[in-house]
Amino acid sequence: MEYPHKERSGRAGFSDAGGAKLAITLRLDEARFRRLELLAAVENRSVTNYVETALLRDMAAKEEATRPLTMFVPPDAAALTPGVLLRNADETAARYAERSAVMDRLFDLPDSA
Numbered sequence: 415m416e417y418p419h420k421e422r423s424g425r426a427g428f429s430d431a432g433g434a435k436l437a438i439t440l441r442l443d444e445a446r447f448r449r450l451e452l453l454a455a456v457e458n459r460s461v462t463n464y465v466e467t468a469l470l471r472d473m474a475a476k477e478e479a480t481r482p483l484t485m486f487v488p489p490d491a492a493a494l495t496p497g498v499l500l501r502n503a504d505e506t507a508a509r510y511a512e513r514s515a516v517m518d519r520l521f522d523l524p525d526s527a
Contacts, residue, residue, distance in 0.1 A: 440465065485520070496521045 442450065454464035499517050501510045
């Protein structure tokens with residue numbers, strides 16, 4: 415997505431390795447802002463830095479959640495074909511079906527190597 419005001423990257427204090435930093439306005443009620451101030455103070459940070467760090471962590475977590483899953487298989491197990499999933503004695507039919515679906519999906523993933 416392109417932003418038409420991105421040309422402002424030359425302003426002092428607004429650039430980093432990722433490019434220009436753009437300012438936003440955040441509106442919070444007074445009680446939440448006071449709590450945010452306390453949380454930032456506990457970590458010896460400014461409110462702006464606290465919000466930016468929290469946002470970056472949230473974005474990184476979402477990006478991490480979309481990464482492909484890598485499963486390491488021992489060389490002697492790579493040639494094995496999956497068999498029938500055994501049902502536990504106290505397992506309900508619904509739980510067994512759910513567990514079977516997860517295993518089927520895992521074994522249907524294409525090899526990435």
